[in-house]
Amino acid sequence: MALFAVVQAAFLLTLLSFRTYQSEVLSEPLPWTPESLEVSINSAQQCLYLQWRVHNLTHHQELKMVFQIEISRIETSNVIWVENYSIPVTWNQVLHWSWESKLPLECVTHFVRIRSLVADASIPEPRFWSNWSSWEEVDAQKSLGQDPLFVFPKDKLVEEGSNVTICYVSRSPESNISCAMEDVPIHGKRLSPNVSVFILNDVRFIRETGTNIYCLNPSNMSGIILYVSKVLEEPKDFSCETQDLKSLNCTWDPGHDTTLRHQSSQRYTLFESFSGKTKLCEHKKWCHWQVAPDSQETYNLTLTAENQLRRRSVSILFNLTHRVHPMKPFNVFLKSISATNATMTWKVHPVGNYSTLLCQVALHGEGKVIQQHNVSVKVKSQYFLSELEPVTEYVTRVRCAAANHFWKWSEWIGQTFTTLEAAPSEAPDVWRNVKSVLGSHIVTLFWRPLSKSHAHGKILFYNVVIENLDKPSSVKLLSIPAPANGTELTLDQCSYQIHVTANNSVGTSPASIIVISRDPGNKNVEEGRIQGTEDGFSLSWKPQSGDVIGYVVDWYPQDPRCQLQWKNLDPNTTSTVIRSDAFRPGIRYNFRIYEISTERIAYLLEKKTGYAQELAPSENPQVAVSNLTSHSFSLSWKDYSTDSQSSFIQGYHVYLKPKEEQCHPGFEKVVLSDDSVCCQYKIDNPEQKTFVVENLQPESFYEFLVTPYTSVGEGPHDAFTKVTIPDEYSHVLIRIILPMIFCLLLLMVLCYLTSQWMKEKCYPDIPDPYKSSVLSLIKYKENHHPTIMNVNDCVPDAIEVVNKLEGSKIQFLGARKSLTEMEFTKPAYLYLLPTENYSGPGPCICFENFTYNQAASDSGSCGHVPVLLKTPPSQLALLTSPENLLKTLEQNYVNSSGGSPAGETSLNYVSQLASHMSGDKDSLPTNPPGPALCSEYRTQMAVSLGLASPSPSENSSLSSVTLLDQGEPRR
Numbered sequence: 001m002a003l004f005a006v007v008q009a010a011f012l013l014t015l016l017s018f019r020t021y022q023s024e025v026l027s028e029p030l031p032w033t034p035e036s037l038e039v040s041i042n043s044a045q046q047c048l049y050l051q052w053r054v055h056n057l058t059h060h061q062e063l064k065m066v067f068q069i070e071i072s073r074i075e076t077s078n079v080i081w082v083e084n085y086s087i088p089v090t091w092n093q094v095l096h097w098s099w100e101s102k103l104p105l106e107c108v109t110h111f112v113r114i115r116s117l118v119a120d121a122s123i124p125e126p127r128f129w130s131n132w133s134s135w136e137e138v139d140a141q142k143s144l145g146q147d148p149l150f151v152f153p154k155d156k157l158v159e160e161g162s163n164v165t166i167c168y169v170s171r172s173p174e175s176n177i178s179c180a181m182e183d184v185p186i187h188g189k190r191l192s193p194n195v196s197v198f199i200l201n202d203v204r205f206i207r208e209t210g211t212n213i214y215c216l217n218p219s220n221m222s223g224i225i226l227y228v229s230k231v232l233e234e235p236k237d238f239s240c241e242t243q244d245l246k247s248l249n250c251t252w253d254p255g256h257d258t259t260l261r262h263q264s265s266q267r268y269t270l271f272e273s274f275s276g277k278t279k280l281c282e283h284k285k286w287c288h289w290q291v292a293p294d295s296q297e298t299y300n301l302t303l304t305a306e307n308q309l310r311r312r313s314v315s316i317l318f319n320l321t322h323r324v325h326p327m328k329p330f331n332v333f334l335k336s337i338s339a340t341n342a343t344m345t346w347k348v349h350p351v352g353n354y355s356t357l358l359c360q361v362a363l364h365g366e367g368k369v370i371q372q373h374n375v376s377v378k379v380k381s382q383y384f385l386s387e388l389e390p391v392t393e394y395v396t397r398v399r400c401a402a403a404n405h406f407w408k409w410s411e412w413i414g415q416t417f418t419t420l421e422a423a424p425s426e427a428p429d430v431w432r433n434v435k436s437v438l439g440s441h442i443v444t445l446f447w448r449p450l451s452k453s454h455a456h457g458k459i460l461f462y463n464v465v466i467e468n469l470d471k472p473s474s475v476k477l478l479s480i481p482a483p484a485n486g487t488e489l490t491l492d493q494c495s496y497q498i499h500v501t502a503n504n505s506v507g508t509s510p511a512s513i514i515v516i517s518r519d520p521g522n523k524n525v526e527e528g529r530i531q532g533t534e535d536g537f538s539l540s541w542k543p544q545s546g547d548v549i550g551y552v553v554d555w556y557p558q559d560p561r562c563q564l565q566w567k568n569l570d571p572n573t574t575s576t577v578i579r580s581d582a583f584r585p586g587i588r589y590n591f592r593i594y595e596i597s598t599e600r601i602a603y604l605l606e607k608k609t610g611y612a613q614e615l616a617p618s619e620n621p622q623v624a625v626s627n628l629t630s631h632s633f634s635l636s637w638k639d640y641s642t643d644s645q646s647s648f649i650q651g652y653h654v655y656l657k658p659k660e661e662q663c664h665p666g667f668e669k670v671v672l673s674d675d676s677v678c679c680q681y682k683i684d685n686p687e688q689k690t691f692v693v694e695n696l697q698p699e700s701f702y703e704f705l706v707t708p709y710t711s712v713g714e715g716p717h718d719a720f721t722k723v724t725i726p727d728e729y730s731h732v733l734i735r736i737i738l739p740m741i742f743c744l745l746l747l748m749v750l751c752y753l754t755s756q757w758m759k760e761k762c763y764p765d766i767p768d769p770y771k772s773s774v775l776s777l778i779k780y781k782e783n784h785h786p787t788i789m790n791v792n793d794c795v796p797d798a799i800e801v802v803n804k805l806e807g808s809k810i811q812f813l814g815a816r817k818s819l820t821e822m823e824f825t826k827p828a829y830l831y832l833l834p835t836e837n838y839s840g841p842g843p844c845i846c847f848e849n850f851t852y853n854q855a856a857s858d859s860g861s862c863g864h865v866p867v868l869l870k871t872p873p874s875q876l877a878l879l880t881s882p883e884n885l886l887k888t889l890e891q892n893y894v895n896s897s898g899g900s901p902a903g904e905t906s907l908n909y910v911s912q913l914a915s916h917m918s919g920d921k922d923s924l925p926t927n928p929p930g931p932a933l934c935s936e937y938r939t940q941m942a943v944s945l946g947l948a949s950p951s952p953s954e955n956s957s958l959s960s961v962t963l964l965d966q967g968e969p970r971r
């Protein structure tokens with residue numbers, strides 16, 4: 001009870017004293033209020049720094065206090081931030097607090113005030129806030145210049161992904177200010193008439209030179225650069241290793257580079273906690289750390305990455321000897337290289353003083369690792385490489401690692417070498433083909449080149465040793481230079497053993513042995529057919545004799561240019577599939593199966609022939625038509641070879657285009673692929689290559705086609721051949737009537753010839769004056785035809801009428817009297833031109849045929865006689881030679897061309913009456929021709945007298961005149 005009373009009294013006392021204390025606080029300012037508040041600005045950081053003191057603390061007193069700070073924007077009532085800041089406060093301490101503003105501080109005015117609360121256990125409750133300090137105004141705009149427009153923040157650096165608040169401040173309230181980031185307009189919020197704020201969310205890195213943001217009004221523009229950097233990453237894959245236990249190389253993956261223009265990039269520092277050493281790294285990805293000589297074994301390294309915005313670090317703890325990454329070995333050499341062995345030597349860089357390295361030797365051949373060995377190495381080492389192939393290029397490589405604590409292999413170092421040649425290791429694969437010709441065996445040997453792995457070098461030649469088994473002493477050696485793959489031997493009827501070896505520069509291969517027996521073993525074996533498949537040809541056979549050392553299947557295509565191929569088979573096989581990429585569809589292959597006896601004699605077991613794939617024939621036989629009669633013809637295609645076709649010929653189809661509804665007997669009506677109907681005859685025997693088409697209609701034509709057929713189809717239905725069937729009597733015609741006609745013709749020719757002869761002899765031809773050669777020599781100026789002058793061309797002035805019987809009246813133009821009044825008992829000249837007044841050599845008219853007279857003038861017995869009008873014809877001058885005449889004529893015609901033919905120049909018409917005796921030119925007429933009853937008027941020629949007649953005194957020839965007189969019936 002007493003205890004209770006004591007406790008109660010104490011409680012009351014305490015309560016009382018607190019009341020007293022409280023009343024004191026309320027009445028006067030509390031001690032420990034914040035005083036001397038100072039606010040400063042860091043524009044770049046957008047930070048407000050506050051500092052203040054707390055008075056009335058006793059000397060060694062430390063009080064735990066809470067300060068409440070309020071920040072307002074634009075006006076004091078607009079509180080944007082309230083924060084309680086707890087801190088133990090000592091005597092005379094200056095307190096600091098900072099606040100980072102999202103909005104650049106230049107944008108608007110900020111206000112700050114502070115109050116405090118003692119939260120120390122030494123001071124009894126209740127606790128009360130002190131009074132607020134007065135508002136401190138922070139106006140960064142005051143320090144700005146007089147520019148009309150500002151944009152903030154200036155040159156701010158932010159990380160990618162952060163939100164950035166920017167603002168513009170205008171000196172005068174304006175509404176039409178627009179802002180853009182990288183030319184993309186941005187829209188903000190108006191804080192006051194002069195200030196607008198833009199919030200850019202999640203800004204992205206655009207370029208190292210920063211992002212451009214600007215605002216403009218009609219007269220001004222202002223802008224800022226916002227530096228957006230990548231976020232600094234934590235270094236990845238941080239590890240350290242040593243090559244020689246003297247230094248460490250620490251490496252890492254730095255991730256994104258955060259470097260920006262005008263901003264320093266991230267820095268890396270190494271810190272080792274045991275030694276307390278720090279190193280600023282020079283490179284971004286690795287750092288060199290010098291190992292202390294005091295043989296520190298364990299390291300705890302911290303790598304710190306740092307830029308202006310961030311700092312990140314990673315640590316590793318390791319033992320130095322467990323991080324040995326040796327340098328690659330050196331001085332790799334190969335010694336004592338033989339065909340199958342080589343020795344490899346190399347050196348390693350020492351690691352520390354004691355360590356042993358583990359080295360790995362790898363042998364590569366043809367790009368693959370063939371052998372791999374591990375070798376323990378101190379400094380120098382060697383390895384014996386064996387089981388190598390001769391004449392092969394190898395690459396040998398070596399790498400090393402710490403033997404005790406494996407960390408990493410060094411890089412490889414390698415060397416290439418080639419082993420030496422060795423004798424070929426295998427006998428060449430040899431096969432033969434034997435032909436018996438005239439009591440000797442022609443043996444063709446074939447061998448395959450040895451594979452590289454068996455040749456062991458370049459094969460230089462093949463030795464063929466031929467041993468006569470019947471005469472053991474007789475051995476023949478042939479050396480055949482490579483790269484031959486066979487040879488031909490002519491052997492007699494003895495048995496021979498043939499050894500074939502391949503030789504290179506080092507030695508000789510084992511021998512391949514073949515025995516050619518006296519009987520070549522090509523006994524008559526029926527050839528069977530075989531059908532190839534996509535997989536090849538499947539062959540099987542029955543073993544015949546018990547003792548065989550193997551079987552050989554050989555094959556060759558029908559094409560003789562292709563070489564024999566063969567396949568060796570075990571003695572206990574009885575079937576095989578022959579595959580070859582060389583098998584082509586439509587080519588026939590012949591297969592032979594041999595068994596090889598223990599004496600190495602090959603006996604033919606079976607023969608097969610077949611196609612890998614049969615193809616329909618691509619061509620039809622060339623068919624010859626013979627024995628054509630009026631009812632039948634024969635077809636034959638003997639040249640068609642059934643063996644060299646693209647499939648097995650089963651027979652032939654003879655197609656005949658039908659004449660009527662019905663086909664010929666034996667033919668069958670079929671529809672061809674082009675829907676035409678045809679008659680088909682089937683020949684089953686591929687060797688029957690003739691066919692007679694019968695029962696044909698004479699005098700008609702037929703169309704036929706012969707095409708082979710096979711299991712895969714028949715030949716092309718290309719052009720049908722047409723045959724015209726003669727009529728029944730055509731052969732009679734040919735055999736009887738034609739010779740008769742021929743005889744008749746012969747007879748007629750004979751008769752004609754005889755009559756010609758008769759004519760020549762009995763009544764020879766009168767020469768035709770029209771065809772005289774003189775005519776052709778005269779060049780007419782106007783008339784191009786070398787004919788005798790046309791009557792039309794002349795103006796007749798006289799006409800000679802010869803023996804007019806009927807006495808009919810003949811009227812002439814310009815004639816002065818009727819001709820009927822004249823007597824026509826003689827030929828007469830009618831003078832048509834006036835002659836009385838004519839002086840000089842007057843016109844004279846006569847009729848002359850030069851042609852006819854040519855012969856006469858040639859002979860000198862007759863000439864041209866110009867007739868002068870006043871003188872009798874006997875006075876006519878004579879043109880003695882045809883040359884003269886021609887000249888004269890030519891001149892005359894040329895000169896007189898312009899004038900009228902009936903003009904001053906006298907015309908002389910010289911005519912020749914057709915004489916009955918003119919057939920004989922040689923005989924001159926002795927009598928003037930009488931008035932012939934059938935005389936006719938002939939075409940005349942005009943000769944100008946003036947020129948045609950030289951002066952009579954010059955060239956006159958009386959004989960000619962006489963001659964002419966004789967010919968002139970007028971006198």
Ligand SMILES: *[C@@H]1O[C@H](CO)[C@@H](O)[C@H](O)[C@H]1NC(C)=O
Binds near residue numbers: 031055056
């Ligand atoms: C606190 O200190 C100031 C001077 O520093 C003094 O004026 C004031 O009286 C003191 N107040 C109390 C309660 O001690």
Ligand SMILES: *[C@@H]1O[C@H](CO)[C@@H](O)[C@H](O)[C@H]1NC(C)=O
Binds near residue numbers: 161162163201
């Ligand atoms: C940026 O602002 C968006 C939306 O206002 C907010 O969701 C996001 O957390 C902010 N990012 C940062 C880094 O403050």
Ligand SMILES: *[C@@H]1O[C@H](CO)[C@@H](O)[C@H](O)[C@H]1NC(C)=O
Binds near residue numbers: 251287
């Ligand atoms: C350290 O390692 C890096 C990366 O492997 C390499 O680039 C650098 O040269 C090394 N430094 C030294 C001193 O070996």
